Structure formats: C-alpha cells, structure tokens
Amino acid sequence: MNETARPRCFDATDLETARLALARVLPVAENDLLWRALAYAHEQLGGSVAFSHSVGTALIVAELRVSADAVAAALLHACLDDASATGTPPDAHPAGGLGAAPDFDARFGTAARLARGVAAMARIETLATSATDKRIDPHAQLEALRQMVLAMVEDIRVVLVKLAERTHALRCAADEEESTREALGQQARELFSPLANRLGVWQLKWEMEDWAFRYLEPDTYKTIAAKLDEKRANREAYIRGIIERLQAELDLHGIEAEVSGRPKHIASIVNKMRRKRLSFEQLYDIRAVRVLVRHEIDCYTVLGLAHNLWQPIPGEFDDYISQPKSNDYRSLHTAVIGPEDRAV
Numbered sequence: 001m002n003e004t005a006r007p008r009c010f011d012a013t014d015l016e017t018a019r020l021a022l023a024r025v026l027p028v029a030e031n032d033l034l035w036r037a038l039a040y041a042h043e044q045l046g047g048s049v050a051f052s053h054s055v056g057t058a059l060i061v062a063e064l065r066v067s068a069d070a071v072a073a074a075l076l077h078a079c080l081d082d083a084s085a086t087g088t089p090p091d092a093h094p095a096g097g098l099g100a101a102p103d104f105d106a107r108f109g110t111a112a113r114l115a116r117g118v119a120a121m122a123r124i125e126t127l128a129t130s131a132t133d134k135r136i137d138p139h140a141q142l143e144a145l146r147q148m149v150l151a152m153v154e155d156i157r158v159v160l161v162k163l164a165e166r167t168h169a170l171r172c173a174a175d176e177e178e179s180t181r182e183a184l185g186q187q188a189r190e191l192f193s194p195l196a197n198r199l200g201v202w203q204l205k206w207e208m209e210d211w212a213f214r215y216l217e218p219d220t221y222k223t224i225a226a227k228l229d230e231k232r233a234n235r236e237a238y239i240r241g242i243i244e245r246l247q248a249e250l251d252l253h254g255i256e257a258e259v260s261g262r263p264k265h266i267a268s269i270v271n272k273m274r275r276k277r278l279s280f281e282q283l284y285d286i287r288a289v290r291v292l293v294r295h296e297i298d299c300y301t302v303l304g305l306a307h308n309l310w311q312p313i314p315g316e317f318d319d320y321i322s323q324p325k326s327n328d329y330r331s332l333h334t335a336v337i338g339p340e341d342r343a344v
Contacts, residue, residue, distance in 0.1 A: 007207060009172035010056030013047035015039070018055045025062040026071070034058075037072035037111060044079040053168060054078045060164035064201065070157040073114035074164060080104075080119040117158035118165065124191070159195065163204050166192045170211035185215035200329065209267035217270075224266050227280050235287055236261070242289055242338055249305050250291075257302065258292040287344050296321060299332050310336035313343060 012018060018038060026034055038055070045051040058074035105112045170188055173181050189212040196205035214221045239261040247259045264286060272283060280286075291302050299321060316335035324330050338344040 007171055009168070009174070010059060011049075011052050011172065012055075013049070013052045015042045018042070018051075021055065021059060022062070025059060026068075033068050033072050033108070033111065034075070037075040037108060040107070041075045041079055050078045053165075053172065056168040056172070057161065057165040060167055060204075061161055063203075064160060064164065066157055066160055069109075069111040069114055070161055072108060072111035073118055073157070074161050076108060076111060076115035077118035077161065077165070080115055114155060114158055114161065117155065118161045121158065121162045124162075156199070159199065160201065163192055163196050163199075163201060163208075167204050167208055167211075170208060170215075173211075173215070181215040185212040188212040189216065206265045206268065210265050213267040213270065220270060221266055224269055224280065228264060228266070228269075228286070238339075238342065239287055239289060242287075242344060245309065246289065246291070246306065249309060250302065253301070253305065255298055255301060255305075256294055257298065260290050260292075261288070264288065287338075287342065289344065296330075303332050303334060306334065306336060310338050310344070312336050 010021065012021070015038070019035070022034065022038065038058075041054050042051055045054065054075050054077065057077075058071050061071045061074045064070075108115070166184075166188060170184055173184050188208040193205050193208040193212065196202075196208060243259050243261065247257075250257050250259070269280070269283065269286070272278070273280065293299055293302060313335040316333075318333040321330045321332060336344055
C-alpha cells in the first residue's frame, strides 16, 4: 500500500480474539456499550465472516476516534442486513424496516439508529454499479450520487462507518476472485474514496485509492511498488537525517511541531506521474516529510526555516491555506534540494 506495513484484514471469528483486538484500541470509559454490542453481534452472527468483518470495521472506526456509538454501530450493522450470514436476527424482523424492533433500539439507542443507517447504505453500492447511463456523463452521475449520499444521511457518522466498512472489505478481498476485486476497486475509486476525500478522512481516502489501484491496475501497481521497495532502506535513512535537522531547527526557534516521514501512497504517485507526465525518477516527493503544527501562522514560519536550510525548487510550492481545496484541506506544500543534492 505504502511504505508502512499493509493494513491487515481482521479474519478472526471467535469472540475472545475480537474482544482482545478491540480492547487495544478502545477507551476504557466507553467499553460498556461496545462490549454489549460485541456480544450481541456474536450472538446473532456467530463465528461467521460477517462477524469478523463487523469487528474489522469497528477497529477502523475506533482508529478514527469518532464516538463509542459509531464503533458500536460498526459492530451491529450486519445484524440488520438481510444478507448477513445468519439471516435477520430474531428481534429485528423488518415489519417496519431495518432494525425496527423496539428492543434493539432500547438496548443500543443512538448506536442502533446509526447501525440502521449503515445497513441502509448498502443500497448505495448497487446505485454506484448501475451509474452507467450512456446518455449522461458518468462522472456527473457519480458526483450526483455522492451529493445524494451526503444529503440523505442525517448523521455524518453513518457515512464514516460505511467508509470504514468498505475499507475493510477492500483489505479482505486480496484473495477473492478477480471479478470481486475489480468490482470493489471500481466502487472505491468512483464513489467511496471521493466521499472520504470530501469529508477529509485522508487515511481512508489514501488506503482505498491504493487498494483500488492494486485491484484495477495490478501490473502498474507492482511495478511502482517494486521501485519503492528497492530504494526503501536508503530513503528511510535519508529522511531520518532530514527529520533530525529540521526538528533541531524548530526547537531552536521554539516551534512546537510533530515532524515525521510521510508515507508514499502508490495511487497518488501514479496519479502525479500521469498528471504531470513524469517518470518515476523525475518525481520530487518520493522522499517526503510532514510537519504538523498547532497554529496556522507556524506553517509559514516552518516554511521559511525549511527554505533557509535547503534551496527551494522553483514551481513546486502550493499554498492550500490561502487557497484551500474544496474539502477545506489546508497546508503548505514545497519541494527543496536537500543534502546530497536530492529533492525532498
């Protein structure tokens, strides 16, 4: 996926393993609701793929630090889905719609409402697949579909859980049939990754883009992955030196910041190569560093310090603070000639 270990598919189907995995990422104070939701999901779904998928989804939601209700909804949503491994749960017969039974709502409250919304969003996948009316621009159809998704959802947490669910589905599809991988990749590329981008959920956007690229263009993916891997050790050592030098400069000027190497996502690398018509060797930001600061003004101070340390490359500066992207992404991007005359 990138220069870190590829996120894993959670495939354990027993309750104890699921409990231990969740315990590692959940705040203790919020565990009561989540443990009840986990027990309910295992009771209804048993040791099934649907159960492990729900837990994997919940782990991703927990990493987003959304809310306990959202994590619980991730655990519960498959219980309300007629396509789940064990069918409709006894207390959620669809007399009044998905999850209409009063006992379910009473037991889980807000989490039950969110879970119902996530289960209902399964219909969106069908709409995305069918957006192929040749009389209408397919890009316009998909954009209308994305807008419809955001308009129809009363609580944005429903969309976040759905994005996590699709991300986990992508993680677990590596060994599925080619047609399944391609369908998931197409959905991610056309609908779910753009939604994540619009909501500013960068980690899911980048991961979904990479999985989609891996499934839809496997040969190109492998080529770029191999080129990244060949130079990994040297690049990591080089970036450590950059981080240490820049951190020392920030400390000297009393700027509180978090400096880290920025993982490279294969899909974004290829997109830039195609957009700028560059070869892999011509890209400036294969070696990259990210600086996170508390205050907006500090971004410009850090920029000045970096440009004092290393020569900026003309034409490689973007100010997304004075001109934010449509999803309100704000940052400064620059490229410099670092030590050993290497671009960073």
